[in-house]
Amino acid sequence: xxxxxxxxxxxxxxxxxxxxxxxxxxxxxxxxxxxxxxxxxxxxxxxxxxxxxxxxxxxxxxxxxxxxxxxxxxxxxxxxxxxxxxxxxxxxxxxxxxxxxxxxxxxxxxxxxxxxxxxxxxxxxxxxxxxxxxxxxxxxxxxxxxxxxxxxxxxxxxxxxxxxxxxxxxxxxxxxxxxxxxxxxxxxxxxxxxxxxxxxxxxxxxxxxxxxxxxxxxxxxxxxxxxxxxxxxxxxxxxxxxxxxxxxxxxxxxxxxxxxxxxxxxxxxxxxxxxxxxxxxxxxxxxxxxxxxxxxxxxxxxxxxxxxxxxxxxxxxxxxxxxxxxxxxxxxxxxxxxxxxxxxxxxxxxxxxxxxxxxxxx
Amino acid sequence: xxxxxxxxxxxxxxxxxxxxxxxxxxxxxxxxxxxxxxxxxxxxxxxxxxxxxxxxxx
Numbered sequence: 001x002x003x004x005x006x007x008x009x010x011x012x013x014x015x016x017x018x019x020x021x022x023x024x025x026x027x028x029x030x031x032x033x034x035x036x037x038x039x040x041x042x043x044x045x046x047x048x049x050x051x052x053x054x055x056x057x058x059x060x061x062x063x064x065x066x067x068x069x070x071x072x073x074x075x076x077x078x079x080x081x082x083x084x085x086x087x088x089x090x091x092x093x094x095x096x097x098x099x100x101x102x103x104x105x106x107x108x109x110x111x112x113x114x115x116x117x118x119x120x121x122x123x124x125x126x127x128x129x130x131x132x133x134x135x136x137x138x139x140x141x142x143x144x145x146x147x148x149x150x151x152x153x154x155x156x157x158x159x160x161x162x163x164x165x166x167x168x169x170x171x172x173x174x175x176x177x178x179x180x181x182x183x184x185x186x187x188x189x190x191x192x193x194x195x196x197x198x199x200x201x202x203x204x205x206x207x208x209x210x211x212x213x214x215x216x217x218x219x220x221x222x223x224x225x226x227x228x229x230x231x232x233x234x235x236x237x238x239x240x241x242x243x244x245x246x247x248x249x250x251x252x253x254x255x256x257x258x259x260x261x262x263x264x265x266x267x268x269x270x271x272x273x274x275x276x277x278x279x280x281x282x283x284x285x286x287x288x289x290x291x292x293x294x295x296x297x298x299x300x301x302x303x304x305x306x307x308x309x310x311x312x313x314x315x316x317x318x319x320x321x322x323x324x325x326x327x328x329x330x331x332x333x334x335x336x337x338x339x340x341x342x343x344x345x346x347x348x349x350x351x352x353x354x355x356x357x358x359x360x361x362x
Numbered sequence: 363x364x365x366x367x368x369x370x371x372x373x374x375x376x377x378x379x380x381x382x383x384x385x386x387x388x389x390x391x392x393x394x395x396x397x398x399x400x401x402x403x404x405x406x407x408x409x410x411x412x413x414x415x416x417x418x419x420x
Contacts, residue, residue: 025403025411088418096416109418116419167420174415185415202412205420274413293411300417 036089046082049311078307117160206275263306
């Protein structure tokens with residue numbers, strides 16, 4: 001790593017007006033320690049939390065709702081999303097030196113991107129499922145069948161794998177002779193003729209991933225919830241017991257969407273601004289690029305945080321999920337003879353949960 | 363409370379003296395030494411540190 005430099009005077013960055021002019025960037029030194037720590041915290045919380053969700057959905061004895069299957073897949077995407085974080089933590093701690101080779105550079109980047117898309121697509125389908133269940137509850141039986149759900153899940157993962165292919169092709173290790181470091185970056189030399197052409201590729205991939213991985217899904221979710229909101233408002237005073245359960249589930253999913261937007265918006269805004277600056281549609285000054293360089297890692301951390309927040313949201317808002325999770329944990333203890341006296345009570349609770357589940361019809 | 367007034371004035375005076383002394387030595391204030399905790403990169407090109415080289419996103 002480069003030795004730390006000390007300065008006793010301030011210096012300003014300026015734009016000389018030339019596209020190829022140099023810039024001096026100064027990074028906040030603690031970032032090289034703080035960001036890896038944040039990555040590891042997110043990794044631990046995301047791994048454990050999403051693992052519990054997957055286990056609960058898989059082992060749930062009561063009938064699985066369509067929403068539960070989407071939530072399970074969302075948890076799987078989130079878990080896989082954070083599983084590569086230790087690599088990126090080491091990468092950052094070493095001053096952005098990638099010691100893991102070309103294969104892991106490609107694979108880890110590909111996995112992250114696949115699961116970024118899968119996560120947002122699962123959330124979108126979850127929202128659409130709620131739209132069908134609430135707005136078109138009488139006519140959506142066929143669209144919400146098991147076969148349709150499985151087909152949509154297949155499409156989600158297939159589309160995610162397909163959209164992430166460019167990163168598998170272009171991501172590679174690049175040796176920097178000046179600093180004796182190897183970075184894991186995008187290399188467009190095989191498909192570009194000059195620097196301007198490369199700028200178009202960088203901007204194109206960046207904007208397309210933000211459009212497909214955030215903007216369009218978020219718009220779709222917003223439309224779904226607008227229709228749901230209108231329907232719920234119209235029938236608020238006539239809510240039956242089953243509708244109240246739908247509304248409770250709606251609240252959970254709405255919270256997931258709001259948290260998703262809060263966590264991912266800064267990241268995609270910064271990335272899009274960077275892409276637009278390649279196209280001279282956003283400021284291209286050294287100061288602006290410096291701001292992007294400093295802010296982007298923290299925006300990325302916030303985006304990753306979304307993957308470990310979802311399990312806690314389920315635990316706080318979804319009574320059914322919490323009940324199932326506690327039953328499974330207690331049943332495991334009962335098998336070892338520690339909670340034998342409560343087994344009958346848990347059995348009764350399970351039966352009650354199953355009855356409630358059947359009554360829900362969601 | 364009147365007893366503390368001279369102490370407040372003394373503390374204020376000491377603060378001013380410290381600030382003047384710092385300025386006399388030609389040093390600028392660097393709260394928590396944050397200014398010294400910067401790693402500088404000299405780039406021959408404007409974009410020698412692309413964002414995609416630091417995170418696994420394109």
